[in-house]
Every structure is written in structure tokens, then in C-alpha cells.
Amino acid sequence: MADTAPALDYRTAFDLAPIGLVLSRHRLMVDCNEQALAMFGATRDDMIGHSFELLYPTHDEFERTGERIAARIAASLNASGWYADERVMKRIAGRQAGELFWCHVSGRALDPSLPHAAGIWSFEDLSARRRIGVALTPREREIAALLIEGLTSKLIGRRLGVSPRTVDVYRARLMKKHGAATTPELVHRLLRA
Numbered sequence: 564m565a566d567t568a569p570a571l572d573y574r575t576a577f578d579l580a581p582i583g584l585v586l587s588r589h590r591l592m593v594d595c596n597e598q599a600l601a602m603f604g605a606t607r608d609d610m611i612g613h614s615f616e617l618l619y620p621t622h623d624e625f626e627r628t629g630e631r632i633a634a635r636i637a638a639s640l641n642a643s644g645w646y647a648d649e650r651v652m653k654r655i656a657g658r659q660a661g662e663l664f665w666c667h668v669s670g671r672a673l674d675p676s677l678p679h680a681a682g683i684w685s686f687e688d689l690s691a692r693r694r695i696g697v698a699l700t701p702r703e704r705e706i707a708a709l710l711i712e713g714l715t716s717k718l719i720g721r722r723l724g725v726s727p728r729t730v731d732v733y734r735a736r737l738m739k740k741h742g743a744a745t746t747p748e749l750v751h752r753l754l755r756a
Contacts, residue, residue: 583685584598588681592615650668651695663695666688710746716728
């Protein structure tokens with residue numbers, strides 16, 4: 564029996580992938596698929612040719628995340644160029660414009676020695692499993708994301724370029740906002756929020 568299904572080309576696979584995909588050059592979005600557009604409530608014109616900064620709650624979070632990505636990729640020059648984390652992103656258009664949501668982001672620099680020169684990034688909307696129930700500052704969002712990864716205050720401090728004591732202060736604020744008595748309880752509440 565002959566296969567009569569139409570051939571699947573790479574462009575169609577990219578456009579119809581069940582996860583948001585974005586191609587980048589120097590932190591500008593040069594292509595994206597339908598799922599990325601739907602996730603951010605955007606049209607192609609809203610995203611293509613624009614900076615990833617549009618997708619971040621603040622300019623500082625965009626800058627700090629870029630620095631963290633470059634440092635992590637440079638530190639693992641084992642030729643992989645991979646990076647992944649969970650962070651708060653922002654919907655940019657549509658009826659949910661401005662809404663913040665948790666997102667799992669993973670990607671790869673095509674040349675690990677130039678982490679932002681060119682890459683492919685995937686975005687998974689975690690809002691069905693994790694809601695933002697409490698207003699958090701940009702730094703609290705960063706620390707919450709790293710606590711969820713299981714990092715200690717010392718490791719979070721290294722990643723963010725702050726002292727472990729500063730991390731402890733922010734963790735205490737997060738615990739108070741979420742009504743958690745311990746760090747594991749805080750992580751649990753962040754994951755189910």
C-alpha cells in the first residue's frame with residue numbers, strides 16, 4: 564500500500580510544533596511559530612524583528628537574564644550551548660496583554676562562544692499548572708525561579724551576583740507573601756500557585 568500522506572517539510576513542522584519556538588539573532592526575534600504567537604497573544608509583526616525584551620516584565624529582567632544566559636553557556640563550553648530555566652514572561656498583545664505568566668524556556672546558542680549571536684528557543688506556558696497569585700518584584704521573581712530549581716542561597720547569590728544574605732532577605736519576603744514557614748513549603752506553594 565502506497566503512502567499517500569503529504570510530505571512533511573521542516574517549515575511546516577516548525578510552524579505547527581506544539582511548543583512555542585523562536586529563532587533569534589543578537590537577542591532579536593527573526594522567526595517564530597504559531598504556538599509562540601498564541602502564547603504571547605501576538606501577531607508575526609508584533610514579534611519578528613523585535614527584541615526579546617518585549618516578552619519580559621521589565622528591562623532589568625531582560626538584561627539580567629541575558630547576562631545569566633551568556634555566563635552559563637560560556638561556563639559550559641563543552642560545545643553544547645544549551646540553557647534552560649523557568650521564568651516569568653509577559654503576554655504582549657491581545658485580550659491578555661500585559662499579563663505575567665510562568666514559562667519554561669530552553670534553548671541553544673548555535674555557536675556557544677557567541678551565546679546571543681544566533682539561537683533557537685522553546686517556550687512552554689506553565690500557567691495551567693502554576694499561576695502568579697501574589698505580586699512579586701523582579702528580583703523576587705528571579706529568586707523564586709531559582710528556588711524552584713533547588714538552588715541554595717549561596718548558589719543563587721553566585722548566579723545573580725548578589726550576596727547569599729541578600730538572597731535570604733528576598734526568600735524571607737517570599738515566605739511572608741506566600742504564608743510559608745519553611746523554604747520547602749515556599750517552593751511547594753510556588754509550584755502550585
